[in-house]
Amino acid sequence: MASAEPRRLTRPGQPARVLLIGTALVFLGLFLLLPLLAVFTQALAKGVSAYLTAIADPMAWAAIKLTLIVAAIAVPLNLVFGVAAAWAIAKFEFRGKNTLITLIDLPFAVSPVIAGLVFILLFGSHGWFGGILREHHIKVVFAVPGIVLATIFVTFPFIARELIPVMQSQGREDEETALSLGATGWQTFWRVTLPNIKWGLLYGVLLCNARAMGEFGAVSVVSGHIRGLTNTMPLHVEILYNEYNYTAAFAVASLLALLALLTLAGKSLLEWRQPELRRAVGPARDRTARRKE
Amino acid sequence: MRARRVVPGFGLTLGYTMVYLSLIVLIPLSAVFIRSLGLGSTHFWEVVSAPRVLASLRLSFGASLIAALTNVMFGLIVAWVLVRYTFPFKRLVDAMVDLPFALPTAVAGIALTALYAPNGWLGRGLAPLGINVAFTPLGIVVALTFIGLPFVVRTLQPVLEDLDKEVEQAAATLGASAVQAFVRVILPALWPALLTGFGLAFARAVGEYGSVIFIAGNMPMRSEIAPLLIVTKLEQYDYSGATAIAVVMLVLSFGLMLAINALQNWALSRHGVR
Numbered sequence: 001m002a003s004a005e006p007r008r009l010t011r012p013g014q015p016a017r018v019l020l021i022g023t024a025l026v027f028l029g030l031f032l033l034l035p036l037l038a039v040f041t042q043a044l045a046k047g048v049s050a051y052l053t054a055i056a057d058p059m060a061w062a063a064i065k066l067t068l069i070v071a072a073i074a075v076p077l078n079l080v081f082g083v084a085a086a087w088a089i090a091k092f093e094f095r096g097k098n099t100l101i102t103l104i105d106l107p108f109a110v111s112p113v114i115a116g117l118v119f120i121l122l123f124g125s126h127g128w129f130g131g132i133l134r135e136h137h138i139k140v141v142f143a144v145p146g147i148v149l150a151t152i153f154v155t156f157p158f159i160a161r162e163l164i165p166v167m168q169s170q171g172r173e174d175e176e177t178a179l180s181l182g183a184t185g186w187q188t189f190w191r192v193t194l195p196n197i198k199w200g201l202l203y204g205v206l207l208c209n210a211r212a213m214g215e216f217g218a219v220s221v222v223s224g225h226i227r228g229l230t231n232t233m234p235l236h237v238e239i240l241y242n243e244y245n246y247t248a249a250f251a252v253a254s255l256l257a258l259l260a261l262l263t264l265a266g267k268s269l270l271e272w273r274q275p276e277l278r279r280a281v282g283p284a285r286d287r288t289a290r291r292k293e
Numbered sequence: 294m295r296a297r298r299v300v301p302g303f304g305l306t307l308g309y310t311m312v313y314l315s316l317i318v319l320i321p322l323s324a325v326f327i328r329s330l331g332l333g334s335t336h337f338w339e340v341v342s343a344p345r346v347l348a349s350l351r352l353s354f355g356a357s358l359i360a361a362l363t364n365v366m367f368g369l370i371v372a373w374v375l376v377r378y379t380f381p382f383k384r385l386v387d388a389m390v391d392l393p394f395a396l397p398t399a400v401a402g403i404a405l406t407a408l409y410a411p412n413g414w415l416g417r418g419l420a421p422l423g424i425n426v427a428f429t430p431l432g433i434v435v436a437l438t439f440i441g442l443p444f445v446v447r448t449l450q451p452v453l454e455d456l457d458k459e460v461e462q463a464a465a466t467l468g469a470s471a472v473q474a475f476v477r478v479i480l481p482a483l484w485p486a487l488l489t490g491f492g493l494a495f496a497r498a499v500g501e502y503g504s505v506i507f508i509a510g511n512m513p514m515r516s517e518i519a520p521l522l523i524v525t526k527l528e529q530y531d532y533s534g535a536t537a538i539a540v541v542m543l544v545l546s547f548g549l550m551l552a553i554n555a556l557q558n559w560a561l562s563r564h565g566v567r
Contacts, residue, residue: 016471017378020370020373020374020378021374021378021380023367023370024367024370024371024373024374024375025386027367027370027371028371028386028389028390030415031438031439031442032389032390032392032393032439032442033389034408034414034415035396035401035404035405035408035439036392036396036404038404038407038408038413038414039400039403039404042404042407080309081309081310081313081314084305084306084309084310084313085306085310085314087302087306088302088303088306088307088310091300091302091303092300092303092307094303094307100310100314103314103318103319104314106318106322107318108496108497109496109500109546109547109550110322110500110543110546111499111500111501111502111520111523111539111542111546112500112501112502112503112520113500113502113520113521113523113524113539114325114500114520114523114539114542114543117325117523117527117535117536117539118321118322118324118325119321120527120532121321121324121325121328121532121536122321122324124532126532128324149317152317153317153318153321156317156318172299172300175299175300176299176300179299179300179301180299185300185301185302188300189302207394207395210394210395211394213397214395214396214397214398214399214400215397216397216398216399216502216503217398217500217501217502217503217520220502220503220524221524221527233397234397234398234399234400234503235399237397237399237400237403238399241403241507246407249403250403250407253397253399253400253403253404256396256397256399256400257396257400259395260392260395260396260397260400261395263395264388264389264391264392264395265388267388267391267395268384268388278450278451
């Protein structure tokens, strides 16, 4: 965070300082602010009523609904996993722990398109389980289950990698005290651990949710792009855009941009409540080295 | 010492972690590799060495390299400015750095395209200069730079905050100029974080799809990235072709991440930074 005005002994002079701040702001303005402004101006280019009409479109609503459903399934599943993984990794010593952390991070190194491909190879009509699924009339790929699976894959590490360092920095003393006072394991978790990790948990959920609702590549591969049925919001944006219906495309996009801004606001609020969360970028292994002992 | 395992739940949580990890990540990913084994080596090389595939891989990795290097340069400046200086709206600027994490890639893609298209706010100014960004490889670099920006800034910030200012001051009292102090004292301490940030931005850029396809123009041999070629092959029901390209991409990205990890560990041990 901003420390007090730096002492001048080694600071480059005023010109260097102005030049550096100027460069940074121009770069961020070009790459962050302008795209954001472009979304909202394009969405409102034809007036507020055109904007509202575009958003009120039934197909847009179907996309919004599907996006909410997918996130409502994917985020809780990854939350349960994140808590379990962080508990095992933070509270116990075992061999292969670093390997496990690397494997949890694996989806970050995989292209979203490959994440989608993977599920086509498994559940597509020519996939490993394609035959069995067809016999039972279950559709996974080009249907909602495939979209959910691809989203879970892509957002898999988010909550775990936020919770692992948070739990590691807290150690096990609180839990051991509760247990020695006669609490059961579950009581200890609900009454001691959960309150301790709640901000980190919320932080992970926030980031996981943003990605789950905004995922494009993986979902695009498995969706089949059936309007009103398997179109999430980002996919709907693409369809509208490719039809040269720019106002509508940017109108739906502006809702996603709003979600992004809300996510950033929530994230900043949580970081303000718990400054350690700020350090939570980069591979988990990095941060474990930095955790306070 | 207390008894070894007072805290319960080891078996349950680790077991659940392993099962869920295997079901969602490990088994599905291994499907790609097993499937590619079925292709046979001749067919595999035939697919992978096709000029169009090689061009797309070259483009994906080349553009990602340029974008990640751009991010290292400007990310260092941004991180430095955010840690060392105060200026109006600094908190807001700091929060905005995470926008590429939060903004869906498709939204970023159409927004950047609108900006850099020949009639866009920025494209209009660049077109008379003969610079075309949208629908060229340059546009791909712009999109990938957007996507990778937070990785470098966020890995550098904590390291810069921890940096001991007394070392710089000692360098200054010993007569080092600001530039000398930066190159000799600050930069060596930043190397591991710069490498990590570079690696994360690069890895993310190589696989990126959503933000790129809108701005790229997607011309085979010229502005077609490897992930798009996988999608194209899938749409033509050429599953073996898609799988072969996916395997090459996975092997290259995993290899790169391992190399950067190793390099980082080496830098850590060499400079004795935490």
